[in-house]
Amino acid sequence: MASSGARVLDNGLEALPAHFDETLGYPLAFWKSQHHGAVVFLTFGPQSETVKSPHIWHMNYERVNETWEQPHPGSAVGQELLGDGPTVESKIESILGGRPLVTTSTATADSPAVTLTGWHSMKVRAMTFVQPSGSQPFTANGHYGAWVIGSDSAEPWRIEARDDMGHLIGSIDKDSWMR
Numbered sequence: 001m002a003s004s005g006a007r008v009l010d011n012g013l014e015a016l017p018a019h020f021d022e023t024l025g026y027p028l029a030f031w032k033s034q035h036h037g038a039v040v041f042l043t044f045g046p047q048s049e050t051v052k053s054p055h056i057w058h059m060n061y062e063r064v065n066e067t068w069e070q071p072h073p074g075s076a077v078g079q080e081l082l083g084d085g086p087t088v089e090s091k092i093e094s095i096l097g098g099r100p101l102v103t104t105s106t107a108t109a110d111s112p113a114v115t116l117t118g119w120h121s122m123k124v125r126a127m128t129f130v131q132p133s134g135s136q137p138f139t140a141n142g143h144y145g146a147w148v149i150g151s152d153s154a155e156p157w158r159i160e161a162r163d164d165m166g167h168l169i170g171s172i173d174k175d176s177w178m179r
Contacts, residue, residue: 001025005039005059006068016143020044025057029117029142031149037061037068038115038148042081042088054081054088058105058117058148079105092119092144100124100170101161113154120145123169124161131155 008014008027016026022044030039041057056079061068084094096102096119103118120127120140129136129149138149140161151157158173 001041001043001057002059002070005030005037005041005061008039009037009061009068013141013143026143028056028144028146029148031115031138032061033150033152035063036150036152037063038117038150040117040142040146040148042143042146054091055079056081056104056117056146058115060115060150088144095119096121096145101127101159101172103159103172113152114157115148115150116157116159117146117148118159118172120147120161123163125164126162126166128160128162130158130160 004025004027008030009032013027013030020026025041025043028040028042031037038058038060041059043055043057044053059070062071081088081091085091095104100121100123101118103116105117122145124140124145127138127140127147129138129151131151131153132155133153136149136151138147140147142148149159156174158171160168161170163169
């Protein structure tokens, strides 16, 4: 997964295949700045010998000599994709719970100072990461509504989601994301 994440940071997301090989990881969303990057992957882990459950993996990267490298081997963070239904889509809809935007994890241990991952509904067309020092627009173009964003600053943050007309339809911030 580390090398496919580096390719995504250099070249962007590829289309997902029609059928998944459960031994591979598939990039769903990415973010990069001049010196840091992050990629969210979909993988399938064994729930039993016959049933595979989807997992989300998040890997941070640093730019070193014009290449993307993981700052610490094994620095990926994984979690089972929980929710109702047999498909990835139904599990994500369950996680969203009718909301336009959710944050599923926030990491501050590695560089950059903060990395956030989450999901957005299909109504979301644009997102903005806002901190006191400025704002950073990012597109809502991850597969299945996955997103990731980061910042070199640990300042308070807010993420705003807008529809195709530019109307604010949801937001989350540093103090409310786990509620």
